[in-house]
Amino acid sequence: MSNIWAGLILGIGLVSGWAEEPVSRIGFGSCYKPEKSTPLWGKVTEFDPQVWLWLGDNVYVDFLDGKYVKANLDPKAFEKGYQRMAKSEGMATLKRLSPGHTMAVWDDHDYGLNDAGKNWERKSEAKKAFTDFWGGEERADGVYSSRDFGPDGKRVRVVLLDTRFNRDDPGPNGDILGAAQWNWLEGELRRPGAELIVIGSSIQVLANQHRFEKWGNFPKSRDRLFRVIRESKARGVIFVTGDRHNGEISCQKDSDVGYPLYDVTSSGLTEVSSLREETNSLRVGNLVNAQNFGTITVDWSLPDPVVSLELHDAGGNIREKVSTPLSQLAPPKG
Template identity: 40%
Template sequence: MKKLITLLLLGCASFIGCRTPKSGTPDLEQQKPVTTIAFGSCSRQSLPQPLWDDIAAQKPDVWIWLGDNIYGDSENMDTLRAKYALQKSNPVYQQLRQSASVIGVWDDHDYGVNDGGKEYPKRKESQQVLLDFLDVPASSSLRTQEGAYSTHVYGPKGRRVKVILLDARYFRDPLKKENKINVPDPSGDILGETQWKWLEQQLTNSDADVHIIGSGIQVLPEEHVYEKWANFPTARQRLLGLIGKTKPKGAFLISGDRHMAEVSKVSVPGLGYDLYDITSSGLTHVSAPHEEANRYRVGPIVSKLNYGLITINWQAKPLTATVNINGDNQATYLTQEMKF
C-alpha cells in the first residue's frame, strides 16, 4: 500500500502518456514537484552492491533503471526471474523501492542476450519479466504493447518533468560487423516505426518543463567500437533531428551500458540550448581506467562504481538542472550543470 501511495503522489506512467486520474485520486496539478532523480545501470545481481545506501541517502523522488539491471543472458524465463528476484531481494534496494518511484527500461543483458536486438526469440516473454520486476500492474497498457518503452510524468504544470524511456533492443536491427568489429550501418534502425511515432507524440507540444530521455546505450559518442546509437547513424540523426524539430523544454539524455561514466555534449540545430548525454555505469562493476576517444566529452571518464543524481532547481532563471556522478561513501566524481 505504501508503494501505491508513493506512486500516486509522485506521478503516473503510460506508453501514451499520463492521463488524469479519476475523481478521488491526486492529479498532476496537486502533486509536489519532483526535484531529485537518481539513475544507474549495469548491476550484476551476484556481486556486492555497495551503492544502494548512498542512493537511498539522497532521498530521490524517482529511481531510473537504465538497463543491464541484471545479467540474465538467457532464453529461459525462469533463469531471468530468479536473477531479478535476487536483485530485488537486496534489503537496501527494497528501502529505496518504498521511498521512491521506481521506473526503468532494459539493455542487452537483462533483455536476454549480449548485444541483442529484434532477433532475440524470447523478447515478448522477457518484456513481461522486466515489467514484473518493475512492479508494473497487470492492467497497464505497457503489458500489451510490443517493446518496453514508456513515459512517466511528474508534477504540476510549470514544474512538470517527463521521463521518456526508449527501448533500444526490441526493434533494433542486428549489428553490422567487419572482422568481428561493429561498423556503422546507415540502413539499420533502432526504435522501429511504432516507437518513432510514439516518441514524436511525446515530444510535440509537450507541456513538461524538463524532458529526460533515457536510452540503455549511449546516444552522442561516435568513436568507440562498442554498442552506441552511432552504429546506426541514420537513426541517431533522426533522433537528434526530432529533438531539434519539436524543441522540448529542458531536454537531456541519460544512458548506461559502458561500465564507466562520462558526460557528452552537442549543439542540435533548432534546439536553442546544448544537448547533453549523461552516461552512468556501473552500479556493481566498471572497466579499468583507460583513455577513449570522444570528441563530445565534457570532463573526465569516471572508472569507479557510480550512479547519476539529477537535481532540478525550479527557482533558477533560466531553469537549471545539475547532474552529479556519485559513488560509494557519498563521493562525487563529476558535476555538470545544464541551463535551459
C-alpha cells in the first residue's frame, strides 16, 4: 500500500473514531510456566480483555527440563524459553487482542537469574531475546515501555517499569530504575492527556512486611517513586505488580502522593506459593493463594467513571474486588 493510501485510511480511522475506542477492560498476570496448562485462560477469554499486561516471570528461563537450575548456562536458554512461550495456551488465548494491545515487562526468571539486578552477565542477551519476542522499542538500558489507549477524556496510559536491568543490590541507598528510566518515567507522568495511569512493576510497591523482593528493600528509590508521582501532579495512578505467587490488593489511603494508592498484585498464572498466609497491614480482603489473573475495569459511561480492581481465580470466582470513583485518585486541589 502506498503511504498516501495508508495515511488516508489512518486519517479516516482517527476521524471516525475506530482507532480510539475507549479501553474499559485490562487484564494482567505474572509467573507463568508456559509448558503448563491452566483453566485460567478460559476465564481470561470470558473476561475478554482489550489490553493484556505480562508483568514478569512470563517464562522461567532458569529451568532445565522442568528443574530449577541456579544458573542456566545453556547458550540457547533464552531462545528455548521463548519457544515454549510461543507455543503456550497463554499466547494462543491473547491472539484475539488488537495488535499493540499486549505489553510485557520482565522479572528475574525471564531476565535469567533469581533476584538478579544490574550485574547479571547475560543481561544483554536477555534483553535481545525479550525484544525479539515481545517487540517494542530497542533501548540501551532495559525493556521499560509505555503506551496510551483510548480517546481524549477516556485515555489510559500504561507504563511498565524495568526493575532489573539497572537495579543495584538492595540497601538503603540502592536504586532500582537507573537515571535514564527515572527521567523517562517523570516524562510519562507529566505528559498530559491520561485520566488513568497504570504503572506495572514486577515487584510489589506497597506491601512491605514480607522478606522477599519488593520496592521496600530500596527505601530511597521507593520514596523517590512516590515523590516523582506527587510532583508530577499525575492523577489516577494505580500500581499493578506480580512476582509473589500469591495475589493480593493493597491500599495506602494516606499515601505520599496525596491520594489513595492501590497495588494490585496478580501472581501467578501457573505458580502458587506454599506460603498461605503472611502479614500485610495494607491488604484489602484476603491473600489469594491460588492461580489468578488481575483485572482493571473502568465504567467510562458515568460522569465520574468508576475503576474496579479485581483478582480472578481459575474457577471463575472474583476473589477480591475494590472499586473507586476516578475522582478520588487525584491530589488535593491548590
